[in-house]
Amino acid sequence: METTQQQAIIVGVQLQNDTNFAYSMEELRNLAAACNITVIGELSQKASRINPSHYLGTGKIQELAAMVQDEDTVIIFNDELTPSQIRNLESSLDRQVIDRTILILNIFADRAKTKEAQLQVEVAQLQYMLPRLTGMRESLGRQGGGSGLKNRGAGETKLELDRRRIEERITALQAELQAQVERRQVQRRQRHKNEVPVVCLVGYTNAGKSSLLNAVVETYHPGSNKQVFAKDMLFATLETSVRSIKLPDHKTFLLTDTVGFVSQLPHHLVKAFRSTLEEVTEADLLIHVVDASDPQHEQHMAVTTETLKSLGADGVPTVYAYNKADRTDLAYPVIEGDSITISAKQSSGITELTELIRSHVFNDYIQCEILVPFDRGSIVSYFNEHAHVQEVSYEEQGTRLVLECRAADYERFRGDFTELSQ
Structure with missing residues (x-):
């Protein structure tokens, strides 16, 4: 070439x-x-x-x-x-x-x-x-x-292929893609089974979605080498990357980076990437990342909103993250309702964004006080790993825990401990 x-x-x-x-x-x-x-x-x-x-x-x-x-x-x-x-x-x-x-x-x-x-x-x-x-x-x-x-x-x-051979090639490619789609659907079903919330980053191309994912990863998993490719150019990300984010209180969510949108995105591409973009429709929360430094950011937001609507994802709860605030006169980090002004490049606003995510995806948690018999030590281990244990003391009848846990986990072990309060 x-x-x-x-x-x-x-x-x-x-x-x-x-x-x-x-x-x-x-x-x-x-x-x-x-x-x-x-x-x-x-x-x-x-x-x-x-x-x-x-x-x-x-x-x-x-x-x-x-x-x-x-x-x-x-x-x-x-x-x-x-x-x-x-x-x-x-x-x-x-x-x-x-x-x-x-x-x-x-x-x-x-x-x-x-x-x-x-x-x-x-x-x-x-x-x-x-x-x-x-x-x-x-x-x-x-x-x-x-x-x-x-x-x-x-x-x-x-x-140089004739029409028939090109059609055959398309059919073969689509069959290969279908196998990839089915594999991802199995992964998605597994995530649902594990009841781990899925948070998707969406937005116009080059809004800083990959940089934001990297900033979140580095904040909660420093030195983990789980960063994704991020560069200041159009369509740097074409594949869906998923990272598991474990917060200090043991709450976990999956953060997904997606392909960026652009005005007049060719319908052939939307159709071909539909299986990838379906991650968005099944998310528990969307983070609509906006390049606040771009004079056309409102137009970009409209294109993104329209594309999400065409995918059937317009009903998913959304938080707006106005990124690249370091290139503007905007104060940051600032939260207003479900909007936040941040700088992914400077990792500024990451903990505040996490709090917004928490308020949306961790609403099935309950605060409780329980007494676990000593012969049920595995339950104490489970809660130490999967819940936010705030107090531990050892009584005559067993281990007393004051904790915040998922309602589903509380119900799962309910017959194995004594409720002191909820």
Whole structure:
């Protein structure tokens, strides 16, 4: 693969009542940069609808053609193009044309590290390409090359496959993915059986979810080397990471890091990653992480909320964590209701966030005083491990414990101890 920097012109159509157009074009620049592509020009058009044959009007096509001097310049469109639009645009401009969807697919392909993420991305790529095969082999083949458009494994060689073989490949990949899904479902059932609450970090890409997970891990398990990969870039996390967090009073919850969202996230990707994202729908609590330093953070929150709704997770209790406060004038750490301002980078606000988590997921605990006969020492050991024992004294009839424990554990051992108070 060449490593030279690729150049591109970005193109978008602003429809009536679209107040987020400027931001979506800026985001397109960032997506291009994530693919190692330098944006050297921009063209936009205001219109009541997208031109069905060429995306742009005739005059704008001519204007765009005049802008493209270098034959290696790629033209990136801010929406998902239809097969005929790509075909017509490449014919009119004699340049490689790609859309926002293939750009995001390439970033995902480049970032995918686990077997499951790689399978999911390949399924999404092939489903995107399937309707675009007819008369487009040369065009899509080119999309497999270039510095930023690697299409890892789904470039020219796969595009020489005919439709039937691509469909067979998709079927085989989906069968392999299903096995991974079933394995995760078994793990989820086991967690439910153990009654350990699940807390999911969700939010826009690059909001700091992985950094927050690492800060929580380091706070309660220092030196454990359980950190996940975290970097200031789009889609650094494509796989779900789960960490068990044990608090000083023996309460335990699972903290899950998830793939970040982005506006106009390709539906092929949402579909392919649905099994991964289902972790979110079964969580006991969501931590919606927001980059408070980003001027567009309210737009990011709206995109995240909409994506969660489409996944069926809009009913899960949510805490809002306004992160990166160290880059703003905001005071931190500050709690207001179910919102908290923090800095994951500085590990500031972690204990306060934990208190918010506690108030949501540990509401099945009871305070009690019990007397455990000496011949039931295993119960004392169990509570020492799984409950918050506040006082211990030894009476004639057994061990007296003042403790906070799960109601389910209290009921489980109820016949083996004497209740002194509850």
